[in-house]
Amino acid sequence: MLDTPKHADQHIPGAIPATPIRAMRAEGTRVAVDLADGGSAKLSTRWLRLACECELCGDTASGKRWLTPADVGKTVHAESFDLSTPGQVSAIWQDGHVSRYDAAALASHFDGSGPIRFQPRLWSSDLSGQLGRFAFDAVVADDAALFASLRALRDHGIAMLTGVPAEAEATARVAGRYGPIRETSYGKVFDLISRPDARVAGETARAQIPHTDEPFRYSPPGFIFFHAIRTGAGSGGTSLMVDGFHVAELMRTHSPELFDLLTRHGVTFHREHSGEVFFSAEAHVFSLDAAGAVTGIRFNDRCLAPQSAPLDRIDDLTEALAELTRLIRDPQNQFQHQLQPGEVLVFDNQRVLHGRTEFDPTLAVRHLRSCNIDRDGVHSAFRSLARRFAPEEAEAVLYQGAIF
């Protein structure tokens, strides 16, 4: 986002002064930059020409863009630079085209420094003290409260909404604040009620090892909302939540070879109901970004197909899946919470695993309402509100999820 008028008043935070550039000069394929603090930097000339977002070149953020990478040749050359306007840099190109850049935005690209990557906060059984709790009325009515809860979801991958009316309509009303609700084969907002002979395991009363939902999809569900309508206190069914990023780091530390295998060997998850659906995805259990940080997890031991691997790798793969299952089952890694009517638990299904203890369906009816919102919808809501409430956080790269 360079030279985009709507962001001209937003400067990169930190140590960079408002006008960090003292002089610029062309050096062939590079532009040499003298900094106000006495240092120096380089930019690629071709990159700089492509970074122009004037009206003729068009704006990449809106998609009304007319200059393409193929339109800027390797020999592009700047005739001169103009730094006379504070906070702004102009380049005059060989063909007479003039590009204007916000100096601070340009400075964030000096020497090809990479983007700022958000660092999530990991948690284990001790989540309770850090768990963000947000009142329904505030989140529904107030963008600042909504933003605070979005920030908690970014930090911990989980947050609690309280005081939510036990009405069907309230689930959609509050969830819709976080992004467009995704319609699934069960509908937009669907009921999870304990009853015998249920077709999916989530509707039976047996205990469930914490898992991510639908790892057999190419793109599993994003944020999941669990709205407790009736929970039957005393009959079991305690929620067990696990930070997948935390258990991933435990594996990376204690079993680096097994961790590594789960980042590069595709594991197959499947789901088939004869004549109805047949999903199958071959994916990494742990996804890493360019810096090696975990960006997502997909795992449900109940959906693991018989795996394919060379004979000299299959036992290590099995041990990796066994070790991960043990870590997920370990109460030290589980935040345990008995949902109360009026609470909505929101969590990132590509980071946080959810399960529950068994419960006795003859003692009480257990009724949750649930819906999903795509991760990029929630992150879009976060970034848009960050422009208003915390501009320095708006452009950080967020962890992108359980990708392949």
Next chain:
Amino acid sequence: MLDTPKHADQHIPGAIPATPIRAMRAEGTRVAVDLADGGSAKLSTRWLRLACECELCGDTASGKRWLTPADVGKTVHAESFDLSTPGQVSAIWQDGHVSRYDAAALASHFDGSGPIRFQPRLWSSDLSGQLGRFAFDAVVADDAALFASLRALRDHGIAMLTGVPAEAEATARVAGRYGPIRETSYGKVFDLISRPDARVAGETARAQIPHTDEPFRYSPPGFIFFHAIRTGAGSGGTSLMVDGFHVAELMRTHSPELFDLLTRHGVTFHREHSGEVFFSAEAHVFSLDAAGAVTGIRFNDRCLAPQSAPLDRIDDLTEALAELTRLIRDPQNQFQHQLQPGEVLVFDNQRVLHGRTEFDPTLAVRHLRSCNIDRDGVHSAFRSLARRFAPEEAEAVLYQGAIF
């Protein structure tokens, strides 16, 4: 899928005889297999125990699964094997548990042979002769016709539906056969009508370089349906379709270093409408599977943010994006087609790029109706129908899309 009753009648196709196994014996962590054809094979003992899907262990395809990887130790041991039932193998384990396997299904895992991966058929400007055309009436009423069109979509990533009534309801009726229609911020089925001052480039009359839609999402749209209602013949607006897998292979052949860069350096695509949405994804332009085959592409030159890369890589990255843009623009790689009212063009947005020539909106109104279906929904429909119409194709790993 081993020992799952509903598949017991389905044998792996090819050279494997119906009962390929003559004898099995335990050899520590391995099970040695003597084959009917005189050959031999090995299986992992631990893998074999985990592959049991009896009622006690549970069924991984339905998710009603009770045995976990952590429940099978490294020292698990088979006491004996029973091959007396034709087409079936039984293992009796040290704890007395008995597992039964379909012999042919087991044979597909001998020596850790990998899964069968579907090989797509590539195309360029010559698509016309191969393009699958399917009548609306048949696809709506007949599962065999639907399956034929799903197979065409798998093979070429594109197919044409003909004789579709120019009614709003018809778009959803035919698209819904391929999977649940995904609701977007524009609605489920939305109109693309040329008009001035449109906010997104797709609604203006300018030419569009072929692109994939919404590469700035973590998971871009899957299959896109374009239903032509009015097209204004003679006024321009010819559809330009490009097989992303074909241009990827051209790059791999002619510019292997540039191709390689687009498979491992994350490129940032973004979309921001101030106060409304702010999407950003850092992703590989070309996604590869474990065998190095291209499984997906995401690219829209108009949504490329100013890229981040080390100074010694940024010019190669720019050249890679420029070369890809040139290949996409090259008429030799474009299938050109003037959509006619009653036609629906369906294509895989994570494989096929779509664009159009400019058109004169003062000459005629141009009206398309469009909707999206997730890729895993369409692939689920394909696999489910393949169980009926082409069982040998049901379990192949399909190309999984434009992943990170």
